[in-house]
Amino acid sequence: MSGNRCSFWEASLFALGLFGLLHSKQLTGVLDDCFCDIESIDVFNNFKIYPHIRKLVERDFFRYYKVNLKRPCPFWPDEGQCSIKDCHVEPCPESKVPVGIKSGNYNKFSQAAGSISDARECEQAHELGAVNSTLSNQTKEAFADWAHHDDAQDHFCGLDDEMSPEAEHVDLLLNPERYTGYKGPSAWRVWNSIYEENCFKPRSVYRPLNPLAPSRGDDNGEGFYKWMEGLCLEKRVFYRLISGLHSSINIHLCAEYLLDEGWGKSVWGPNLHEFRQRFDPAETKGEGTRRLKNLYFLYLIELRALSKVTPYFERSFINLYTGNSQEDSSTKELLLQVLNETKAFPMHFDESSMFAGHKIESKTLKEEFRLHFKNISRIMDCVGCSKCRLWGTLQTQGLGTALRILFSEKEIKKLPENSPSKGFQLTRQEIVALLNGFARLSTSIKELHNFRTLLKDQSFTGFQHVSVSMKNSSSTL
Secondary structure (H helix, E strand, O other), rough: OOOOOHHHHHHHHHHHHHHHHHHHHOOOOOOOOOOEEEEHHHHHHHHHHHHHHHHHHHHHHHHEEEEEOOOOOOOOOOOOOOOHHHHOOOOOOOHHHHHHHHHHOOOOOOOOOOOOOOOOOHHHHHHHOOOOOOOOOHHHHHHHHHOOOOOOOOOOOOOOOOOOOEEEEOOOOOOEEEEEOOOOHHHHHHHHHHHHHHHHOOOOOOOOOOOOHHHHHHHOOOOHHHHOOOHHHHHHHHHHHHHHHHHHHHHHHHEEEEEEOOOOOOOOEOOOOHHHHOOOOHHHHOOOHHHHHHHHHHHHHHHHHHHHHHHHOOOEEEEOOOOOOHHHHHHHHHHHHHHHHHHHOOOOOOHHOOOOOHHHHHHHHHHHHHHHHHHHHHHHHHHHHHHHHHHHHHHHHHHHHHHHHHOOOHHHOOOOOOOOOOOOOOOOOHHHHHHHHHHHHHHHHHHHHHHHHHHHHHOOOHHHHHHHHHOOOOOOO
């Protein structure tokens, strides 16, 4: 170490028990599988991204998400819904949903192709639900042609049937993601199925701290990480994405914890004990640092996807339609502001190194990658807590949309300026999930800063001594 003083960043991370995250032999501030340091992400997110994306997802276009929370679990017998009151999701009355969202824009393209059947017209409008209604004849012809196109795009999630009679609009602002009390065997069964059956892992290799693993698998993770080191980049990335998503969700639950039910008014806020139990290296045998690393890695992946999809939204005819033209215009302006910030980030993840080997092998691996992720999106139907299922579904679909964007570079580059494209298209559902999903990751990074501040201010054993020692040491980042 060199220099003459320690940064506040170091002191804060030491308080959190994350000193090794920046100063281990493997990291020295840089994340694995990419060239970006954690401190740069923190500064960029907390000052450039978080303030804007927080406002964006409060806009009408992004706050209403249509989802079917009543589909049965396809993998094991339905265990019934959680009876805890905070697990409940309150659907939005149709009268409260903006007209442009409620209609699904199904009537906006009825003249696109007079010869096309009513069912096909509905399909067209569903797929182009985020597009302005002022379409030229040329655009309508392209749209009609696209209606005949078999959707062969690389979807990483099963697209929700928005026309299902059981699908309902949910106001995300009135149903925030937070700790509901849903835990135990049912919750662990979901995550265990995700990790054990969908992350390319042999059954003979046990994840560290897996409560469902036999005791003989508890080797402090040595066997697991030795196995991880032997994986190809794509399979390592897959595991890190899932771990990062799991970590992000856990941070939300720790940050919005039920502290006091009071007299008819619940009090929600950060729970330091829960946070340390999930992320403190001393309490997680070092796993906490790895989990947070994977959160930052996931953030970089979705950040990269947003920067790459910017040209899609920059086209003049793309309109985030709700029926309120003034708000629609300002919403798009705010969206482009966020997207332009993502483009300006200097240390993006380079996805070109993925699926870059032998053509046939790469294609097979990519398809396997896609199907594994799609299976995880179906596992969300097995979550017993409706609110957990809502946000799990949304964030999984958001990540799936980000992955599709990353691997659709050629199609995005070929987008026509003034008309829809049958090569690449996003539904409103995907757009809402993509931006809300990234907003959740941005919130997680911001909440980490808040927890560091709380832990710094908290008088716990040894912290003051450590802090003074570090200030007097000769080290800087």
